[in-house]
Amino acid sequence: METTWQRSSAALWDPAVLRPACWQAVLMLHPRRMLRNPVMLIAELGAVVTTLATVQATGAPDCGYYAGVSLWLWLTVWFANLSEAVAEARGAAQAAALRAARTDVMARRVTGEPALVSASTLLKGDRVRVESGEIIAADGTVVEGVASVDESAITGESAPVIREAGGDRSAVTGGTRVTSDWLVVEVTAARGESFLDRMIAMVEGAQRQKTPNEVALTLVLAGFTLAFLLVCVTLRPLAGWFGAGLAVPTLVALLVCLIPTTIGGLLAAIGIAGIARLSARNVIARSGRAVEAAGDVDVLLLDKTGTITLGNRQASEFIAAPGVTELELATAAQLSSLADETAEGRSIVVLAKERYGLRAPDLGPSGATFIEFSARTRMSGVDLAGRSIRKGALDAVEAELGELGGQLPDALREAVDRVARSGGTPLVVADGARALGVIHLKDIVKGGIRERFTELRRMGIKTVMITGDNPKTAAAIAAEAGVDDFLAEATPEAKLALIREYQAAGHLVAMTGDGTNDAPALAQADVAVAMISGTQAAKEAGNMVDLDSNPTKLIDVVSVGKQMLMTRGALTTFSIANDVAKYFAIIPAVFVAALPQLQALNIMRLATPQSAILSAVIFNALVIPALIPVALRGVAYRPVGAAELLRRNLLVFGLGGLAVPFIGIKAIDLLLVWAHLA
């Protein structure tokens, strides 16, 4: 994902993107198209006026200067269009890549013509067979088989559940994984091919609508434009007071330099690029509005499993039964798990090795028989040299022990209780009729997640862990992960209520979800990222879809949203701060003939009035392409508090905006003089 991103920014000036964009930018000069952007419309009108003035002045001494101004005004507008065209082209490229790279879930269809087909082609009523380890392709009903299904991605509940044909345990959810046995599922809700395409089309900018904030900003920029129009229009009669004539191209040059063309020209590109940046992270936003809202989010609801903890639990402790050494227990546990390829099984082997130095013996030729976990027995283990080692849930093992005439010691029963209370999962290990002890399986908090939450806290974002665990377990994990709050024994209703509660307190809430029963909560949340592996209902309810089904992405989504707004704010500030230097370039130049004393204001010591004006116009034009990379990549964002962000951005774009044009205009002026162009 990170590499995708880097690849796409490296290709910023990719000729394949640039060449069509150049032409597209010319086509976009059409006034109807320009209407959407009042700032650049005025700039274009200015270019038309100066061009006419140039034609009229053909042969006059000022003709060359007029032509120069006209040319650069046209370039100003064209650069602005180019930024949008490039952003669109990159968005389109990104969308194409998404389509191609999209790894769809494959399904083994057993109805009609049996075949391995893409999940997206499944129709309602189709039956598919799902084997152990595979993902169920769509929501459906089990018609055959019994299997344990890991629904943690949806429910947050880490323990697998049993799904079987008939009864109330027959419904399965798309995106969940069969962990043992197999099922035949009849599809009840088909994945819509059109859905994803519709989302991808969004990225291509085809249906781009201005976001609320963009509308407000456009309005503010139009206001600035109008204000400077006022300044320039009244300047002519005011100058007439001194009998100073003001050439129209000069006046237009002043106007175009003063109106916020920099941000006006880049505004559209910033919006398109924001959505594209999300899709570079394999998240598709349904609307720019959602991206914008992501910047405002201050409460994140995060599912425990997969986001905060690793999806699978790990063995953390061996608790031996009375009269059994821990070494003995560990050895037995390791043996029983040697063939267990689940993460949990492997973690038992590893723990035994780390704690007791037990090397896993090679049991290949010794005639060991591994018993795989099955939904019926709910135990796994090994038969080896007359021993029959089993591990499993308390009730399953207890039943087995009872059958063999053994008994579970009370001390072990207490240990099981204790493990369960602390948030872990107890696995009882038995050797034949003898109970050896308990393996404590524990949720493992992801590495680095605690730091991530600290960052978020600094950004002013509160994290809330959602889990199906009991409150005690949840509290233990919440404390370990460093989340601000948690919701234990979460039901969809509780989740929805929590969102509403936060919203009523003035928060904006983001969440991820993929189950059908998440849909109401997703719909209620301000930013809702649905997993592509989730159900149709969830995806319809969310306003973004994560193609990687990685709930941690929520944090990225927030960053991208903030970055988009920040880029707009920073470039607006830059654009307006630029005006100060432009004034100092143009105003003395305009009036120095009538009021020679104003030469004192020419603090940049620009060569001639014409070179001064031309330099300002050229600077004003060139700053647009110079800032296209910033617009497309977004301004650098570090997760810090608002106060520091504001300080830094003001320093860089405010003070920078004041200083840069002084340098730039002077440099261009020197160049013009050197080239004898002015």
Next chain:
Amino acid sequence: MSMVVPGAVLILAVGLSWPLGWYLRWALDPPPGCAWRERWEQRLAPGDEETWPRYGLALLVFNAVMLGAVVVLLACQQWLPLNPDGKGPLTASLVFHTAVSFVTNTNLQHYSGEVMLSYLSQLALQWLQFVSAATGLAALTAIARALAGRQTVGCFRRDLLRATVLVLLPLALLLAAPLAWQGVPMTWQGAVEARTLEGVTQTIARGPVAAFVAIKQLGPNGGGFFGPNSCHPFENPTWLSNVLSCLAIVLLAMASTWMFGRITGRPRHATALFAVMLAFMLAKVGVATATEAPPTRALAGLNATVGPNLEGKELRFGAAAGPTWAAVTTATSNGSVNCMHDSLNPLTGLVPLTGMWLNMVFGGVGVGMINLVVYIVTAAFLAGMMVGRTPEYLGRKVETREMQLAIGVLLLHPALILLPAALFCATPLGRATVANPGSHGLTEIVYEFTSAAANNGSGFEGLGDNTLPWNVATGLVMLLARYLPILLPLAMAGSLGQKRLVAETAGTFRTDTLTFGLLLAATILIIGALLFLPVAVLGPVAEHLAR
């Protein structure tokens, strides 16, 4: 230049504004529960708490009544009593202009009080000085209530009554007494004939001046009883009266900032705003005293003593008093003068102009703070984006509608100044009326419209401005510049106040920090000043640079 006068004025003003702000809150937005007060208020100004549109309507209707009443009184002054000196009729355009000028709290004067107005007319204007100031205070109170998220913003007439009776009346009495003691006349007798020691006759105009001057300063109205305003020894007889008057100019405007903070429940925010405005104020006073220190340029080569520019100034106030007052009176919307602004050094003239272009350095009573709110919303809009959040102000999201209204107000101000100034510069309407050629004449025209648009009322008085075009043009500018910047922000506050309160987190930029203060100052400078830079350059700066 001795900084005793500016120091005394500003230190006293800042110190007194704090308790006065507390009092303003009590007077204008009292907590419910005081039975006798509520009974009296209901009796004198009956009505219910209203939503902002109704409040705005009530404001307009009452101001229309004010305008109508005073137009009638002024137009008929020659037939009405209290006219001991037999003042004659006024022209229709002057009646219109004068009535509008005082209704809008501008007090731009195209007449000379002691020459043209009867005492009854002066009293009518004095009434307007009360109620127009009270209108501004009421409007700010309503806007603060709306921003605080209240469903109703109050009852306009009740607020106006409170502002008049509980705020302006006691303060005016407190100020009038020392002014009278210092020598400001308070008599209903007409002018007196004096025979000088050399036997020449001098007619001394006088009247009920003390009452008029006190409310004129507090208002901050600024319309003088006499033509030269507070230059006139009868309006401003001593050093002490000058300091007290200057203090009165800023006091209520400063205090309304604190009141705003209290009603909205954001005292820290108010402190930040106060600091920003105070910084602008100090800068203005500092620049003005510095630029006024060089001697009058016209005296060069005359072997005159070297000292600050004295043209148009009175000696008894001290050298720094003139520029200080010029800065203060245009920071607020007062517009009274204790020296002739037309005769300020060219660069000093830029200080009052800048004050009125920005129109928010404490500003008019109430309305200054309202203008600042518009700037704040704009700054908050930029700041919000720069920290990556939808902009918000006082916990409420600033969106298209609010920005529409804010930008409308911000655009209106330059439009009302630049468009008519350009018209008058380009045509004989203005060209024929200026007293000074070149840049200075341009400044006179620009100043007049700036003063009208800022509802200030000070003037570069060299302008022959009692003409039909000037009276009508500035009259219209004053009307538009008064009511739109009250009603649009009221609508904006109303719209903001109805929004869901957004929780404040570390991701919210705070509006009570130094960073925000700097951003606000920059926004004000860029919007307020950049638009006027060309006129500033053509007028005062060009005159200053010319040698």
Next chain:
Amino acid sequence: MASELGRSLRLAVCTILIGAVAYPLTVQAIAQAVAPEQAAGSLLRREDGSVIGSRLLAQPFRSPRYLWPRPSAVDYNAAAAVGSNLSPAGDKLRAAAAERAGALRLGAGRAVPAELLTASGSGLDPDLTLEGALAQVERIAAARQRPAAAVAALVRHRSRRIPGEARRLVNVLEANLALDALP
């Protein structure tokens, strides 16, 4: 709407009674109690009761026997006062100041106090700085045939300080009255 208007009219009457009737009458009562002489305009009268002028207002003095006040753009018209409103950098003021400097006839080499070349804001500034007054002492002494030192002492004696200023001020009318009262 009608009720709005009615209530507004009622409020207008109420505030007129407060702001234009009760308020000025109260101020007048206070002024009469505290400073009746100032309330009438700080008038200075002869023994016969005729008014000489106001202590607060400048008057025209052209005789060399008297202190001349600062220039007035309206010739000390106390019924229509105003400043010059001339640009301090302009030619009109330059010409006016040159004329005033000539009229003062202070003698070559003596710096003219700037306040005697510039018009006051009201045209009625009653004061001069002590320097401005002392610059005129020789002329007055000559006209009155008195020792210059005596006139200077009188002027000095009548000068007053204002806070924060190094320069002292002299009230022209009071000083002229004192000059006439010199034995």
